[in-house]
Amino acid sequence: MTATDRLLRTGPTATEAVVSEYRDRARPLAEQLAGKGFRDQWEALAGLGVLRLDPPEPDRAGDAPGPVTRSLAMVEGIGLAGVDPGVVYALASQVFGMQYPLRAVLPEEAWRSLAHLQEGRVLLCHALTERRGGSDPLSMDTRARRDGDGYVLDGAKTFITAAPVADLALVFARTEENRSPFALSAFLFPVDTPGVTRADAFAKTALPGVPMGELAFEGVRLTADHRIGAEGSGLAILSSTTTWERALLLGYALGPMRITLQRITTWASERDHFGRRMGASHQVAARVSDMALALHRSRSLLYAMAARLDAGTPTRRLSAEAALTKISVSEDYVRLTGHATALSGVRAFIADSELPADLHSPMAALTYAGPNDLLRVGVAREFGLPVEN
Ligand SMILES: Cc1cc2nc3c(=O)[nH]c(=O)nc-3n(C[C@H](O)[C@H](O)[C@H](O)COP(=O)(O)OP(=O)(O)OC[C@H]3O[C@@H](n4cnc5c(N)ncnc54)[C@H](O)[C@@H]3O)c2cc1C
Numbered sequence: 530m531t532a533t534d535r536l537l538r539t540g541p542t543a544t545e546a547v548v549s550e551y552r553d554r555a556r557p558l559a560e561q562l563a564g565k566g567f568r569d570q571w572e573a574l575a576g577l578g579v580l581r582l583d584p585p586e587p588d589r590a591g592d593a594p595g596p597v598t599r600s601l602a603m604v605e606g607i608g609l610a611g612v613d614p615g616v617v618y619a620l621a622s623q624v625f626g627m628q629y630p631l632r633a634v635l636p637e638e639a640w641r642s643l644a645h646l647q648e649g650r651v652l653l654c655h656a657l658t659e660r661r662g663g664s665d666p667l668s669m670d671t672r673a674r675r676d677g678d679g680y681v682l683d684g685a686k687t688f689i690t691a692a693p694v695a696d697l698a699l700v701f702a703r704t705e706e707n708r709s710p711f712a713l714s715a716f717l718f719p720v721d722t723p724g725v726t727r728a729d730a731f732a733k734t735a736l737p738g739v740p741m742g743e744l745a746f747e748g749v750r751l752t753a754d755h756r757i758g759a760e761g762s763g764l765a766i767l768s769s770t771t772t773w774e775r776a777l778l779l780g781y782a783l784g785p786m787r788i789t790l791q792r793i794t795t796w797a798s799e800r801d802h803f804g805r806r807m808g809a810s811h812q813v814a815a816r817v818s819d820m821a822l823a824l825h826r827s828r829s830l831l832y833a834m835a836a837r838l839d840a841g842t843p844t845r846r847l848s849a850e851a852a853l854t855k856i857s858v859s860e861d862y863v864r865l866t867g868h869a870t871a872l873s874g875v876r877a878f879i880a881d882s883e884l885p886a887d888l889h890s891p892m893a894a895l896t897y898a899g900p901n902d903l904l905r906v907g908v909a910r911e912f913g914l915p916v917e918n
Contacts, residue, residue, distance in 0.1 A: 575649020608784020615738025
């Protein structure tokens, strides 16, 4: 165990053991899969069981992690193995941003019919954002018009992670023409339904390991079975998916953050500079400590959210905490990457150097799952300020 690993052991031993187990199981795959297509990587890693949702176990023995904590530890371990962060992001997005909230809102029989999602052969995407924007869902143009017992869907969703390769789409659409909290509904249907077209993938600079694209809907006929929850419950479902996402999606970043800290620590300990080791400078040491602080804070917050969800806390009571966690971890990811970039010098900007920096992916975390500026407004509103977006 490295000094970094020892310092960062924030969780119970059994949770840390899951992180190590998945790091060790994913490591050979990370090497075999480097350079392979997204779908191949996704399926191989899903084969480790990371998408499997264990049922809650109220009488867990000792310090055994609950199911959500275990999922987070698996995601962290896979990231720590050096798997492409885009693929780990996609796994975390499906398991936390879609599977857990869908299981919570769907009747048991409907969830059982989707249980195969956990095997990894079916890929989901979460389609909310439109060309005009994603932060204001009540301004969306995509409409599901009642037609007999079913609906006809028209519109388009864009900037959607995994849309170019997904099998199923969770799509939010307007079923009423106003800005009421009951104006939206959620639908889950196969992407190969007639009337759905996928545009080409965007050339994305952040998390390039997972494709992003657009879905257009033209007269797409959906049955009432494709609707998730009651008509008009779309915003409530969205609030559940986004709370889960804000609480835990950034678990994917823990691996890359830890790898970066380890690399920089080794670099600063071993490099001779100005006639001494680079790490003998107090300024260098302070940056390394700030990186460790960013990682320690992020791990503590993410695992605390997982524990709250394992304890059965309803997502409606977690929205402010989830937003604060997302703001803090994303900004710490940027901060840690900034310190690493400064300490790496020119090597940060050379793709095949020993210390290349990925600046885009941490910066993107400030935007997805709700831009931090807007999340701050929401948090202040929960504290009672009369502030609206
Ligand atoms: C890597 C990545 C993956 C993504 N994956 C998906 C996905 O799978 N599915 C999906 O639906 N979407 C996805 N998105 C899109 C994402 O959800 C949207 O980018 C996000 O909702 C913000 O919408 P926007 O980009 O239109 O930003 P905007 O809403 O235009 O906001 C941009 C900025 O404007 C400022 N701003 C605007 N209005 C206000 C205000 N009233 N108060 C304060 N500040 C304001 C803030 O600084 C804010 O950060 C992804 C984005 C990224 C980067």
